[in-house]
Amino acid sequence: MRQPQLGTLSRxxxxxxxxxxxxxxxxxxxxxxxxPSVNLGRIKLNGAMQAVGTTLLACQREAVARQYDVIVxxxxxxxxxxxxxxxxxxxxxxxxxxxxxxxxxxxVVFSRALAAARPMGASPINLTRTVGGYPAIIFYRNGSLxxxxxxxxxxVTAAAGLAKAxxxxxxxxxxxxxxxxEWFRYNPAAGTWNRGF
Numbered sequence: 001m002r003q004p005q006l007g008t009l010s011r012x013x014x015x016x017x018x019x020x021x022x023x024x025x026x027x028x029x030x031x032x033x034x035x036p037s038v039n040l041g042r043i044k045l046n047g048a049m050q051a052v053g054t055t056l057l058a059c060q061r062e063a064v065a066r067q068y069d070v071i072v073x074x075x076x077x078x079x080x081x082x083x084x085x086x087x088x089x090x091x092x093x094x095x096x097x098x099x100x101x102x103x104x105x106x107x108v109v110f111s112r113a114l115a116a117a118r119p120m121g122a123s124p125i126n127l128t129r130t131v132g133g134y135p136a137i138i139f140y141r142n143g144s145l146x147x148x149x150x151x152x153x154x155x156v157t158a159a160a161g162l163a164k165a166x167x168x169x170x171x172x173x174x175x176x177x178x179x180x181x182e183w184f185r186y187n188p189a190a191g192t193w194n195r196g197f
Contacts, residue, residue, distance in 0.1 A: 042168050045155050048108040049170055052153070053181060055081055055102050060179045063139035073134035074125050074151060076110040079103060082134060091131060091138070110151055113158040115169040115186040118193060120150040139179055148176040
């Protein structure tokens, strides 16, 4: 086996401390440039909208499949949806009836912020019926809803009045006859609502 001679370069494995420091500095600079442009509130809001949409659809399907009412209560104080599987269709929680709570992210609230009101109403939650002290909608066994109405969701920063976050506001309008939800996204530049979220 040949021994390396003095004065020749041998192969090196790994990185020097200087090379690692240069990489760390580059990553820090890129993070500082890109971080302010990332709107985490909007990302969390979109995640909450997907969770709400999936929950409402699952509640409608459960009501049809099980042939009993499913009540969705909107708990604005705790940022949650409370779902009552009302097996005896009496509109109240009885012993043995299942209740499920879907909690929204802390960065998401029931609020319209500074967005223009939709035809459903200007309040954060626009429902006339209450169950257990909460505004509620009921999915009936035929898939329809107890009433038309809706609610608004937005980021905490938009609810606090931050102008650049007003595009975070979303609206959910509920169609009574079909039990479906329509989704809208606020466009602050035009002062209009666009379908979808």
